[in-house]
Amino acid sequence: MLGRLVLRGLGLAAAVRGARRSQAPGWFAMDGNMRAAAASQAKRLQSSIEETEKPDENGHQDKRFKGCQEDVEDQNKKFPKRKIVLLVAYSGKGYHGMQRNVGSLQFKTIEDELVSALVQSGCIPENHGEDMKKMSFQRCARTDKGVSAIGQIVSLKIWLIDNVLEKINNCLPSHIRILGLKRVTGGFSSKNKCDARTYFYMLPTFAFAHKDHDIQDESYRLSKETVEKVNNLLSSYKGTHNFHNFTSQKAPKDPSAKRYIMEMYCEEPFVREGLEFTVIKVKGQSFMMHQIRKMIGLVIAIMKGYAPESIMERSWGEEKVDIPRAPGLGLVLEKVHFEKYNNRFGSDGLHEPLEWAEAEEKITVFKEQHVYPTIINTEKEEQSMANWLSTLSLHDFNTTSSGIKANDRNSKSNNLEGSDDGCADDSD
Structure with a gap:
């Protein structure tokens, strides 16, 4: 023709x-x-x-004219490609942690959902979703199985398309939201530039009821004297300690087992749906896998009367100590801190400080709509804390190393979870 x-x-x-x-x-x-x-x-x-340049009825196009029609990806190339950070909030229930397991369809992660949304919204090419290194992707903290976040930060390179946050969120489930976006320097890494992380752990207050002389059900209410005692124990963690007993596969003399805790305290209790809860907050430079949950688990064991207070000092020595690990349900990544980066680049006229005051209302709404209800409803339905408390009597807090290994094997068989690389957060 x-x-x-x-x-x-x-x-x-x-x-x-x-x-x-x-x-x-x-x-x-x-x-x-x-x-x-x-x-x-x-x-x-x-x-x-x-007319001959148009595709035929089967959608095929003459190769000579293929370059004359731009697809969505080509159109988005007109937008600038920039290094940015995203403020991410999510409810972790039903997910095997934050980090994506490439090639594994069995264990769904938060990053699976996020990368899929970035591709669907046109922020990254499809092949970048298959190889996240191509977009320089880094998460600030690898949260564990079931752990939630209201202040997770990821850094990556994307096309800054119009209405970018709205388009990404339209491709995400409601329990995962992007609450903010900011430009950062080209060499920025959310993991390496992070100075500290703040977590909170929400738990029913009956976890602190003494096994011998306190009520053990939902009617228990936390007294001021008990809150003070809990805070005295939590404050013992402040400073630098050897936390090799609070994680796995760390030798007593491994330098990476030493971690610096800036603050740790218990807030005033509050009642939701007839059950009293409290929140423990902890801020540290970095945390090892399961470290926070074991720190809280040991304090609960002391408050319940299963372990003596002296075990805390002993746990920082070279001796192997059997420390119980509290459930993952109540653990939430609240905030990550970038003080050094903010001091250097936050007022250079090109970049904003990585603070999110403008997103505080969105963070609060998400926490009230998705995080708190998930923790409360799951606790009431599955009684994860109550069931875990029933296992404390099985621990021997004066056990030998061989006894600890046996307990560890039992724990692993009953509580398989995601892991991390040991240097970013509680699931690391």
Whole structure:
């Protein structure tokens, strides 16, 4: 078809040249009818050629004209590609942690949902979703199985398309939200530039009821004296200690087992749906896998009367100590801190400080709608804390190393969870 049209065009051109030779010298000697016919024929020829560039009914397109039609990805290339950070909030129930397990469809993670949304919204090419290194992706903290977050930070390179947050959120389930976005320096890494992390752990207050002389059900209420005692124990964690007993696969003399805790305290209790809860907050430079949950588990064991207070000092020594691990349900990544980065780049006129005061209302709404209800409802339905408390009597807090290994094997078989690399947060 295209060949015939071209030949017709060439024939028209030959006729025009013949007319120029046979008539007055010059193109404009051609009569008006001849010129009008030529223009009309040229217009029809162009229209026919354009028709041939369109895909056929099966969606295929002539390779010669493939570059003439831009798909969504090509259109988005018109937007600048920039290094940014995203403020992410999510309810971790039903997920095997934050970090994506490439090639594994069995264990769904928060990053699976996030990367899928980035591709669907047109922020990254599809092949970047298959290889996250291509977009320089880094998460600030790898949260464990079932752990939630209201202040997770990830850094990556994306196309800054119009209405970018709205488009990403439209591709995410309601229990995962992007609450903010900021530009950062090209070499920024959310993991390496983070100075500290703050977590909170929400738990029913009957966890602190002494096994011998306190009520052990939902009617228990935390007294001021008990809160004070809990805070005295929690404050013992402040400073630098050897936490090799609060994680796995760390030798007593491993330098990486030493961690610095800035603050740890218990807040005033509050009642939700007839059950009293409290929140323990902890801020530290970094946390090892299960460290926070074991720190809280040991304090609960002391408050319940299963372990002596002296076990805390002993746990920081080289001796192996059996420390129970509190359930993962109540653990939430609240905030990550970038003081050094903010001091250097936060006021350079090109970048904003990584503070999220403008998103506080969104964070509060998400916490009240998704995080607190998940913890409260799951606790009431599954009684995860009550069931875990019933296992404390099985621990021997003066056990030998061989006894600890046996307990560890039993614990692992009954509580398989995600893991991390040992240097970013509680699930590391």
